[in-house]
Amino acid sequence: MATMAQGIRLALHYAEENLGLTDVFGEDVGPPLGGVFTATQGLKCAWNSPLDERGIIGTAIGIAMAGGRPVAEIQFCDYIFNTIDLLKLAGNMRWSSYGSWGLPLVVKTPVGSGIHGSIYHSHSFESVASHIPGWKIVCPSNAIDAYGLMLSAIADPDPVLFLEPKALLRAKTPDLIPGEPADEKELNRRINKPVIGDTTGWQPDWPDVQPAFVPIGQAAIRRAGTNATVVSYARTLPLAVKAADQLASEGLSFDVIDLRTLYPIDMPTLRKSLHKTRRLLVINEDTEVTNYGEHLIRRLTEEFFYDLEVPPRLLAGKDVPGIGMAWPLEAASVPQAQDVTEAMRDIATQPGRAAAGEWPLIPETFFRNR
Amino acid sequence: MATLDAARKRRIHDLMVKTRLTEETAISMNKKGEGHFWIGGAGEEAFGTCLGLQVNKGQGPDHDFLHLHYRGGPTAIAMGVEPIDHLRQMRATASDPFSGGRQFVEHYAIPEWNIVPVSPTIETQYTMAPGTALVQKRHGGHGITIVTGGDAGAAEGDFHVCLTWASRPGNELPLLIIVTHNRWGISTASSSQWSTTSLNDLATPFGIKNSRVNGNDVEASWDAIAQAMDYVRTERRPYCLQADVSRLYGHSSASGANRIEGEPDCIALFEDQLTAEGIVSRADCDAVWDRWRAQIRSAYDQIHREPYPDGTDIWKHIFAEPVRT
Ligand SMILES: Cc1ncc(C[n+]2csc(CCOP(=O)(O)OP(=O)(O)O)c2C)c(N)n1
Numbered sequence: 001m002a003t004m005a006q007g008i009r010l011a012l013h014y015a016e017e018n019l020g021l022t023d024v025f026g027e028d029v030g031p032p033l034g035g036v037f038t039a040t041q042g043l044k045c046a047w048n049s050p051l052d053e054r055g056i057i058g059t060a061i062g063i064a065m066a067g068g069r070p071v072a073e074i075q076f077c078d079y080i081f082n083t084i085d086l087l088k089l090a091g092n093m094r095w096s097s098y099g100s101w102g103l104p105l106v107v108k109t110p111v112g113s114g115i116h117g118s119i120y121h122s123h124s125f126e127s128v129a130s131h132i133p134g135w136k137i138v139c140p141s142n143a144i145d146a147y148g149l150m151l152s153a154i155a156d157p158d159p160v161l162f163l164e165p166k167a168l169l170r171a172k173t174p175d176l177i178p179g180e181p182a183d184e185k186e187l188n189r190r191i192n193k194p195v196i197g198d199t200t201g202w203q204p205d206w207p208d209v210q211p212a213f214v215p216i217g218q219a220a221i222r223r224a225g226t227n228a229t230v231v232s233y234a235r236t237l238p239l240a241v242k243a244a245d246q247l248a249s250e251g252l253s254f255d256v257i258d259l260r261t262l263y264p265i266d267m268p269t270l271r272k273s274l275h276k277t278r279r280l281l282v283i284n285e286d287t288e289v290t291n292y293g294e295h296l297i298r299r300l301t302e303e304f305f306y307d308l309e310v311p312p313r314l315l316a317g318k319d320v321p322g323i324g325m326a327w328p329l330e331a332a333s334v335p336q337a338q339d340v341t342e343a344m345r346d347i348a349t350q351p352g353r354a355a356a357g358e359w360p361l362i363p364e365t366f367f368r369n370r
Numbered sequence: 371m372a373t374l375d376a377a378r379k380r381r382i383h384d385l386m387v388k389t390r391l392t393e394e395t396a397i398s399m400n401k402k403g404e405g406h407f408w409i410g411g412a413g414e415e416a417f418g419t420c421l422g423l424q425v426n427k428g429q430g431p432d433h434d435f436l437h438l439h440y441r442g443g444p445t446a447i448a449m450g451v452e453p454i455d456h457l458r459q460m461r462a463t464a465s466d467p468f469s470g471g472r473q474f475v476e477h478y479a480i481p482e483w484n485i486v487p488v489s490p491t492i493e494t495q496y497t498m499a500p501g502t503a504l505v506q507k508r509h510g511g512h513g514i515t516i517v518t519g520g521d522a523g524a525a526e527g528d529f530h531v532c533l534t535w536a537s538r539p540g541n542e543l544p545l546l547i548i549v550t551h552n553r554w555g556i557s558t559a560s561s562s563q564w565s566t567t568s569l570n571d572l573a574t575p576f577g578i579k580n581s582r583v584n585g586n587d588v589e590a591s592w593d594a595i596a597q598a599m600d601y602v603r604t605e606r607r608p609y610c611l612q613a614d615v616s617r618l619y620g621h622s623s624a625s626g627a628n629r630i631e632g633e634p635d636c637i638a639l640f641e642d643q644l645t646a647e648g649i650v651s652r653a654d655c656d657a658v659w660d661r662w663r664a665q666i667r668s669a670y671d672q673i674h675r676e677p678y679p680d681g682t683d684i685w686k687h688i689f690a691e692p693v694r695t
Pocket residue numbers: 441490491492493519520521522523524552554555556621
């Protein structure tokens with residue numbers, strides 16, 4: 001029953017003991033706070049950095065160059081934008097040195113809306129991040145994946161961007177991380193720093209967690225069905241799962257794919273699903289213009305153009321400069337449960353080309369084998 | 371102070387000439403269309419050579435890390451970079467050992483000597499240097515991190531980043547922060563940007579010891595570097611050193627790469643000194659130039675037989691293992 005924040009914390013603990021993790025650092029990451037979402041409490045190698053995002057990314061690069069294995073945090077992805085040239089440098093370090101300088105580093109940063117964060121605690125970053133070649137990008141939607149993807153990210157020889165959907169950081173995952181106490185209260189007692197009272201000298205009593213790597217580049221199928229393929233991740237993923245369960249009562253079933261890794265993309269899983277359903281809906285909450293989901297749709301449309309029953313669709317955030325404070329503003333800006341349900345119903349029930357008697361003139365295999 | 375003996379001075383002179391001729395060959399290649407862009411450290415040989423010769427060269431935290439910028443040629447050549455490899459990168463041949471024909475010239479990347487990849491982005495190296503220095507501080511020993519950059523670029527926040535991260539109380543870093551001051555940033559006069567001519571002074575409020583040296587003077591440079599390095603190595607604290615240098619061929623090929631009148635030439639100055647001291651004769655000097663001219667000429671001839679990278683090469687080394695997506 002760990003939360004995602006606890007899953008990340010347990011992974012960092014496992015990694016500092018077993019995977020050579022040398023530094024977890026960023027603003028308020030070390031004691032006494034242990035991170036604004038508590039994901040870095042109690043770690044031996046966690047420390048507070050100056051309040052300087054460029055210094056955080058630059059220093060992480062330097063640590064990795066000198067043989068360390070850092071996890072650097074940008075407190076909210078809303079504050080990562082002044083480091084983009086450094087992220088580009090990290091992404092091209094191996095390539096520009098013709099393979100001689102690799103950078104095993106992880107940058108973790110909370111993303112997205114859902115906590116009433118207003119304009120500067122609600123940004124998404126995946127679309128911009130996907131324009132920075134040389135990075136792997138992961139984005140878990142539950143504690144088990146957060147644990148396993150963090151282990152894989154730290155063990156990876158290349159830069160990995162670990163996007164933390166902040167709306168889900170405190171959500172509990174029913175499944176257990178191997179070694180996690182079955183009793184949720186026990187876990188909390190052992191690894192959560194007390195919120196009240198004198199906490200000087202507090203140390204966690206770490207459970208003996210075992211490695212459970214989630215490979216980078218593998219999506220997970222959360223629900224299986226036939227009427228449409230729904231690809232999502234982060235805050236909107238559980239909304240899609242819930243909608244799939246609801247829409248079952250209307251006789252509709254969906255492949256709900258939790259992408260988990262945004263780069264490299266698990267194309268085989270997407271292809272397999274689309275081959276079956278022939279209908280594609282991508283859901284995320286980044287602003288819609290030049291949205292990461294558009295890339296998925298472009299790739300899949302090129303491959304499946306003659307197979308698709310209906311036009312593929314993107315349900316994404318509105319192209320507005322920020323997410324307003326008042327709840328109706330946030331609700332109108334990024335997909336909510338009802339928007340997800342409606343979009344899924346629409347894509348599954350829209351009359352398709354087969355129904356209209358329109359069949360492709362060119363054999364579909366010609367295009368698939370192109 | 372005179373810490374340099376005659377043999378060492380001859381060695382420094384030899385390396386300065388080797389570097390200058392390498393740079394001038396690269397410039398002439400650019401003018402002949404045999405290399406798309408030239409930038410480099412012509413004019414910085416006195417300071418750069420003295421720096422390169424005092425580096426504790428090797429791999430890993432026991433040795434010095436170098437975060438150089440695009441005028442680091444004199445330092446790298448003093449450390450052992452050969453003209454032929456420099457010219458390979460100038461021509462962007464597949465045999466360019468630093469980047470396989472991907473980067474501008476003088477953009478070294480040498481893991482065996484802790485020379486981290488040079489980037490054309492000015493000052494970004496100042497954000498990374500604290501990272502290698504931090505690892506060295508924890509590691510102990512005498513390895514230090516050296517970062518270099520220009521005067522105009524010190525206006526970037528990254529220079530401030532470096533000063534902050536190098537001087538955190540209790541976490542002071544073994545970091546030698548160098549500014550090579552040539553009074554220009556492309557066409558922007560330093561005097562129009564800075565109210566001070568001593569950028570090392572910027573380190574003072576951070577409690578970072580600092581000084582300034584005439585980078586055209588070999589002996590002064592040698593001693594200033596030796597003192598700064600000794601402090602950083604033993605105290606495990608940062609030091610900021612400004613070297614006043616010449617920009618002998620202007621900013622880059624983009625501004626013509628022609629010899630600039632009135633800029634002091636550190637090699638000519640050093641030769642005057644060496645002959646006055648009776649360490650070498652004019653004929654000895656000429657012999658050094660002739661020897662390197664011949665060697666670099668044959669390096670230049672050699673690289674003409676070497677192919678450019680193939681277009682399919684772009685997919686190599688994006689990640690440690692090829693990624694399919
Ligand atoms: C971040 C960044 N901004 C601008 C440039 C373009 N640029 C290249 S060199 C240069 C001037 C730098 O001057 P200075 O720091 O004094 O170094 P110098 O070239 O004089 O040695 C500029 C503006 C760049 N390469 N990177």
